[in-house]
Amino acid sequence: MESEVLIEARGLTRRYGPTVAVDNLSLTLRKGEILGLLGPNGAGKSTTMKMLTGNLAPTEGEVLIGGKSMHDDAKAAKRSLGYLPEQPPVYPELTVDEYLRYCATLHGVAKANREAAVDSAKRDCGLTEVGSRLVGNLSKGFQQRVGIAQAIIHRPPVVVLDEPTVGLDPIQIREIRSLITQLGQNHSVILSSHILPEVQAVCGRVIIIARGRVVYNDSLEATRSDRFRNVRVGLRRAPEQSALAGIAGIKSVTALGDGLFRCSCAAEADPRDAIAEAATQGNWGLYELSAETHTLEEIFVELTSGDDVRSAA
Amino acid sequence: MSNIFNIARYEMRRIFLSPLAWSVLAIVQFIMGFVFINLLVEFANNPGSGEEFGVSDYIGGSLYGFATILLLLIMPLMTMRLFSEERKSGSITLLFSAPVSLTEIVLGKFVGLLGFIAAIVVLMALMPLSLNWSTDLDWGRIAAGLFGLFLLMMAFGAAGLFVSSLTREPTIAAVGSFGLLLVVWLINILGYNDSIPFKEVFSYLSLIDHYESLRRGVFDTADAIYYVLFSALFLWLAVLRLDMERN
Structure with missing residues (x-):
């Protein structure tokens, strides 16, 4: 039996004036899948993620999260969504505990479960020690962890992470990877990354974007096969x-x-x-x-640096 | 509704966690205290004036009249961060990705700001209150003045919030909202110029004219409604502006 579709994007197009950032992009993500979004700089990864999370309205096309349209029923769609943008959206003047409590409140976690939600998010992201410290006094890596904690605090069915391991130390990267893998069992995760081995390590499927178009969309099994x-x-x-x-x-x-x-x-x-x-x-x-x-890296290089890309650019 | 209050609660907390709010409160209180004592000494030295003007008129009227100028200067500083700083630091994404509507975000921030405004009003009330044990005060009159200040600051706040949603630089937001407020304040100048058509309209639209009667202790619903409509207009514009940002 096919598991339920949690994210569906149909024909997403985003224009900034005459520039087309994302061109007719479609993707489907089922429960329990981890999708890696790859692409060279400026390919449209972040724009795509912003559209998926309702931070940016697509010029054309639509996004469905858990069957709810981001355009018509934004609140319901966002309720099942956790998003870590490129810059962790933190308030430096709050402590980690205060900040996470606020995030839980915003995402509609009932008051009785709020403390438990904060505690488990802190545990998952290795923040237990720094709960009473001000977010602004934490290092970049810790702020990034706070950003991840914020995205998963309400245990949303869909988690969208824009370069989640930037600024983390190698041990923390491993922990976050295993956290993502663990999340991927019950949730759908989309993550973008520049680090190919990372995508290979955690993602079940990969989409490569170049110039705003999907140029590769296949399960990672294909890249590991004997071909x-x-x-x-x-x-x-x-x-x-x-x-x-x-x-x-x-x-x-x-x-x-x-x-x-x-x-x-x-x-x-x-x-x-x-x-x-x-x-x-x-x-x-x-x-x-x-x-x-045929490694992922070869596919990536082949698809994103081909002659047609250069002539079009 | 609960979303609005949750956002407001944290907004207010963040306002009061910033040294800016406390410095503004301290400086406002210092200047107002200076003016208050000055007025008090002046009143005590002119015993004759007590015949027509009571101490409440003298102190309340002049003190709160002066306060409007001070508030015009400080409200842009308090509103400048509301959206522009969040946009600059990227934390606005938290609100945009959460299951809350733009109207709830704008109203939440606005209600949070009202908390700060309430703190100023309380501080303003303390000065006449200190006279309560030595003289009879016309509390109705002072309450009208304080209520007027609250409405005025609410209007300043809504306009500042809108300007803050236009830019990502807090300083530009401060300068912009100061300019906007001053223009709406001074628009009644046009009302004195006979060659301008519909001059009554301009003088009616001015922010400060509606405060005059409240300051004198006359509560007119029309004045209160003016400030409420003024605030609602700018809050609505802020919602439109945030919606535009997504498109």
Whole structure:
């Protein structure tokens, strides 16, 4: 059974005068999914997130959060939403406890549950120690944690995080990642990031945006799969390049120097067995043989720095 | 409704956590105290004036008349941060992403500001109150003056709140709302110029003319309604402005 759709965006377009920041972007997110939003600077990630959270009205298109339209029933839609913008929206003159209590109140947490909500949010974000300190006196990393705590305090079904791990130390990054993973089990999470390994570590699905358009939208499983196009071969006593190219399943060979070769494979072929066999027979001294999988980084670079992007820009 | 009060409660708390509010209160009280003592000495030295004007008229009228000028100067400072600072620091996003409407945000901030205004009114009431044990005061008259000050500050506050929603620089908001208030204040100058058509309209629209009768102890519903409508207009403009920002 398909789980319920929590975020649905249809044909979102946002123009700033003649500039089109986001162009006809659609996305759907189901319960229990963690979606990574990737893109080069200025691609429209933050604009998209602002539109999803009702901070910016789309020029065209509509957003549904938990089935409620952000345009027609904004209050109901926002009730199931937690949002951490690029800059944590904190009041420096309040203490962490006061601030989080206010956030809980604003998001309609009943008075009886407010303290418990504040406590659990503080625990999740590692803020228990600093509860009575002024937000303005905390370091950037701690303020970022307060921002995350604010987004999850009312345990919303949908959490939108704009670069949540900026300014955090490595240990805290790991904790926040595991928190996001944990949130992703019962909630839907959208997060944007520049850090590809982070997206790979926590997200189930990734959308890459370039120039305001979705250029890639697939589950991360696809990037982890066995599909590959290149095989890297290291030989101590390398033969002529043509000898390698002659092996069945190999389309072309590029020498990388020091006995390393990159063999690009014919479609759907796996020439690794054949290479190993040929290497043993020819006594080539095989020391490395690995498939170059299509990593997220390759996809990202390929899609966002292609010629069409540059010519359009 | 509860959203408005929740926002108002924290708004007021944040106002009173800032050193600005306390400095403003202290300076206002110092200047008003200075004027008050001056008026008192003057009144005591002119025993004849007590025949037509009682101490309540003399003190209440002059003191609160002077207060309007002081409040014109300080209210822009109190309203400048309301929206512009939140926009600058990005904390406005918290309110925009929470399940509260723009009207609730604007009214919440406005009600929070009214809390500060109430504090000023209480401080203003303390000075005539100190005379209560030595003389008979016309409390109705003083109450009308205080109520007038409250209405006047409410109008100043609403206009300042609107100007604050226009910009992200608190200082520009302060200068802008000071300018706006001064223009609406001085618009009655046009009323004295006979060559201007509809001059009565201009003098009626002026902020300060409506305070005159209240200061003299005459409570006219029309004056109160003027201030309420004035405030409502600017609060409504602030809501429109915030809505525009999203589009």
